[in-house]
Amino acid sequence: MKTVLVGSGNVATHLAFALQEAGVAIVQVWSKHIQNAKTLAKEIKAEVIANLSEIDKQADFCILSIKDDAIPTVAKELAGFKGIILHTSGAVSLAVFEKHFRKYGVLYPLQTFSIKKDVDFNKIPICIEANTNETLESIRQLAEKLSGNVVPVDSEKRKILHLAAVFACNFTNHLYALSSDLLADYELDFDMIRPLILETAEKVQHALPNEVQTGPAIRNDEQTLKKHKELLLKQPQLLTIYETLSESIKKTKK
Amino acid sequence: MKTVLVGSGNVATHLAFALQEAGVAIVQVWSKHIQNAKTLAKEIKAEVIANLSEIDKQADFCILSIKDDAIPTVAKELAGFKGIILHTSGAVSLAVFEKHFRKYGVLYPLQTFSIKKDVDFNKIPICIEANTNETLESIRQLAEKLSGNVVPVDSEKRKILHLAAVFACNFTNHLYALSSDLLADYELDFDMIRPLILETAEKVQHALPNEVQTGPAIRNDEQTLKKHKELLLKQPQLLTIYETLSESIKKTKK
Numbered sequence: 438m439k440t441v442l443v444g445s446g447n448v449a450t451h452l453a454f455a456l457q458e459a460g461v462a463i464v465q466v467w468s469k470h471i472q473n474a475k476t477l478a479k480e481i482k483a484e485v486i487a488n489l490s491e492i493d494k495q496a497d498f499c500i501l502s503i504k505d506d507a508i509p510t511v512a513k514e515l516a517g518f519k520g521i522i523l524h525t526s527g528a529v530s531l532a533v534f535e536k537h538f539r540k541y542g543v544l545y546p547l548q549t550f551s552i553k554k555d556v557d558f559n560k561i562p563i564c565i566e567a568n569t570n571e572t573l574e575s576i577r578q579l580a581e582k583l584s585g586n587v588v589p590v591d592s593e594k595r596k597i598l599h600l601a602a603v604f605a606c607n608f609t610n611h612l613y614a615l616s617s618d619l620l621a622d623y624e625l626d627f628d629m630i631r632p633l634i635l636e637t638a639e640k641v642q643h644a645l646p647n648e649v650q651t652g653p654a655i656r657n658d659e660q661t662l663k664k665h666k667e668l669l670l671k672q673p674q675l676l677t678i679y680e681t682l683s684e685s686i687k688k689t690k691k
Numbered sequence: 692m693k694t695v696l697v698g699s700g701n702v703a704t705h706l707a708f709a710l711q712e713a714g715v716a717i718v719q720v721w722s723k724h725i726q727n728a729k730t731l732a733k734e735i736k737a738e739v740i741a742n743l744s745e746i747d748k749q750a751d752f753c754i755l756s757i758k759d760d761a762i763p764t765v766a767k768e769l770a771g772f773k774g775i776i777l778h779t780s781g782a783v784s785l786a787v788f789e790k791h792f793r794k795y796g797v798l799y800p801l802q803t804f805s806i807k808k809d810v811d812f813n814k815i816p817i818c819i820e821a822n823t824n825e826t827l828e829s830i831r832q833l834a835e836k837l838s839g840n841v842v843p844v845d846s847e848k849r850k851i852l853h854l855a856a857v858f859a860c861n862f863t864n865h866l867y868a869l870s871s872d873l874l875a876d877y878e879l880d881f882d883m884i885r886p887l888i889l890e891t892a893e894k895v896q897h898a899l900p901n902e903v904q905t906g907p908a909i910r911n912d913e914q915t916l917k918k919h920k921e922l923l924l925k926q927p928q929l930l931t932i933y934e935t936l937s938e939s940i941k942k943t944k945k
Contacts (some may be wrong), residue, residue, distance in 0.1 A: 449907075505915055528907075528915045538886025548887055551903050554894055559907070562883045588883070597877045598884075600919050605870040605884050605893045608936045609863045613942060614900035616859035623851045629816045630852075630859050631896055633802055637860045638892030640808055641884055646868035649805050651701075652861025653782075655906045661759055665854050674939055681935050682862045685928055689868065 438579065441465045441492055442483070443511060444502035445473035447550040452583075453503055455558040457481050459582035464493050469507070470472060489514045496520045498579060500544065505529050521572055527599025528669055530592040531566050542567030542576045545595055546584070549606050558583045564590035564598065615675060632682055654686035692833065695719045695746055696737070697765060698756035701728035702779055706756055706837075709812040711735050713836035718747050723761070743768045750774050752800065752833060759783050766791055775826055781853025782787040785820050795855040796821030796830045799849055800838070803860050812837045818844035818852065867928060901943060908940035 438461050441451055445468035447688065453463055463483045469475035471487060478485040492499065492515065494676065499515060501508055501524040508529050516537035517524065523544045524533070534541035543566040548556060563580045565587060567573035573589065580587040613634060617627045640649050653661035662683060669676040696707055699722035707717055718735045722728035725741060732739040740746065746753065746769065753769060755762055755778040762783050768790035769776065777798045778787070788795035797820040800811060817834045819841060821827035827843065834841040844852065867888060871881045886920050894903050907915035916937060923930040 451760060468865055492813050504910075505912060524917060528918060529723055545926075547883055549890055549897075549905050551894060551905070553849075553898065562886065564883075577720050590879075594877055594879060596918070596922065597873060598879060600823050600922055601870040601873045601879070601884055602887055603906055603919065604866045604873070606887050607804060607904070607908065607940070608866050608932075609888070609891055610895070610900050610904055610906075611943070612858045612862050612866070613895050614904065615939070616855040617900055619851060619855045619858070623848055625844075625848055625852060625855070625900065629801060629818075630812050630855055631790055632816065632840075633856055634863070634892050635862065636803055636810060638888050640803065640805060641864070641867050641888060644805075644807065644883065646864050646871050649807075650784055650861070650864055650868065651803050651805070652864075654861065654865075656758075658759060664850070665857065668850065668854055674942070678862075678935055678939060680859075682865055685863070685869070685932060688867050688928070689865070 438462065438498065439464050439493065439496045440579075441467070441496045441499040442477075442502065443467050443489070443515075444500065445470055445477045446502065446504075447552055448546070449500075449502035450477055450552060450618055451550045451556060451558075452500065452525065453481050453483075454547070455479060455583050461579065461582060464496060467492070470501070492518065492540070494519060497575075498523060500525065508533055521567075521575055523576065525566075527602065528597055530596075532566065532592070540568065540572045540575075542572055543592075543595065544580055545590075546604060547598060549602075549610075559585055562586045562588055564588055564595050565592055566595065598675075612678075613679065619675070637660075650686065650689065652686070654683040655690060657687065657690075692716065692752065693718050693747065693750045694752040694754060694833075695721070695741070695750045696731075696752075696754050696756065697721050697769075699724055699731045700756065700758075701806055703754075703756035703802070704731055705804045705810060705812075706754065706800070707731060707735050707737075709837050715833065715836060718750060719745075721746070723757075730942060745780075746772065748773060751829075752777060754779065757760065757826065762787055775821075775829055777830065781818075781849055781856065784850075786846070789822070793828045794822065794829075796826055797846070797849065798830055798834055799844075800850075801852060801856060803856075803864075813839055816840045816842055818842055818849050820845055820849065866932075869932065873929070904940065904943065906940070908937040909944060911941065 465484045466474045466478040467486045499522045521540045529536045545561040545564040563584045565576045719738045720728045720732040721740045751774045753776045775794045799818040801816045817838045819830045
């Protein structure tokens with residue numbers, strides 16, 4: 438299986454290494470950021486192409502792992518590619534490809550990727566979608582080389598998964614950040630909170646979050662809520678978030 | 692070391708088992724909920740007392756692990772106890788004890804406890820505080836039987852830690868819950884999001900959360916933000932949270 442990779446960001450890089458490890462040859466890499474493409478291509482021993490027109494016409498897959506906004510433009514430039522064209526986005530519909538290709542699909546790894554940290558692809562849910570059953574099977578074969586958790590998901594449901602991921606990952610990380618900033622203001626170390634963060638995530642691996650909600654809001658502990666709000670009086674942004682989320686937690690009890 | 696335990700909730704129960712495992716004898720258990728006290732006392736082979744006046748006068752420690760609001764009242768009933776009296780609350784000041792006792796302090800384990808799930812006490816930061824250095828040392832000796840991470844923290848800083856924990860744990864769990872509800876609305880399994888939740892928490896074990904923020908808000912990906920808000924139009928509460936947290940994330944970039 439010959440694959441072309443378009444992109445050189447977090448997802449593209451992790452995917453490239455995981456594919457290589459799974460024995461899938463990446464023959465070419467293209468990126469808007471040519472220097473990044475060179476760095477990545479060197480590491481995975483692929484060819485760098487400077488123009489999308491140089492794409493290997495014999496490749497089985499071309500994977501677009503680029504910013505959502507860039508997918509339509511790049512797809513247009515690749516029009517007529519004979520293999521299967523894929524994107525890896527949670528939020529972009531399958532239909533983005535329909536004008537320009539005969540075989541197309543989506544391979545969306547539901548995970549957060551950072552350049553600095555390795556992830557075990559085998560545990561990552563990979564959502565796949567395609568324009569035909571035959572193409573879906575080809576994508577499934579590719580995806581199953583990466584993960585034991587490959588799930589067909591249509592564009593509408595994939596969008597919901599992406600949105601749910603924003604709540605469970607991006608917003609959660611921001612709460613960690615607010616917590617870290619608050620500690621720093623009082624010269625307290627973020628290390629004090631790290632075990633709590635891990636335990637909170639581990640707890641919902643085998644329970645539903647609503648079943649294990651703790652804290653003053655779910656207990657209706659008005660005195661503590663009041664004290665906390667007083668501590669945040671000089672930080673209106675934190676106060677708004679505190680009030681919004683506390684109210685939302687209270688509603689789950691009803 | 693003889694210890695009396697007042698309380699039978701999540702924290703009290705986990706603490707009781709951890710103390711017992713560390714070789715600290717719990718001689719008596721009292722709880723407002725006598726049946727819970729009986730269950731716990733039976734498991735740790737302690738005596739149940741129905742009235743606080745029956746407390747063992749020779750005990751070295753009396754640990755109040757009860758609701759914040761109940762601490763002043765129970766403290767008053769225990770007035771004159773000769774050992775060291777402690778509470779385990781993040782939000783209640785050390786001064787709650789000063790009228791009634793000569794030796795008093797705080798032992799606050801910074802963790803989230805659920806009856807259903809075991810936790811490894813050894814990794815939990817335990818914040819300690821006392822009215823004298825001598826009492827602090829006694830509390831330190833007790834706390835170090837439980838954890839390798841015992842830190843003296845005064846009441847003011849402890850309140851900040853508790854508030855930071857609400858952001859990093861209680862609010863975070865609520866975001867998991869909102870995510871889970873959203874998935875359920877579309878008949879998607881929460882299992883799809885569980886690996887992401889764990890990875891998000893693991894990522895900040897060795898990085899600061901601001902350094903690893905991902906998602907549409909930090910990328911200023913206005914198209915995706917717009918699409919997400921459209922998906923939430925019929926859920927005003929989720930929409931408010933989405934907008935509040937996205938705005939807050941954008942501000943961190945500036």
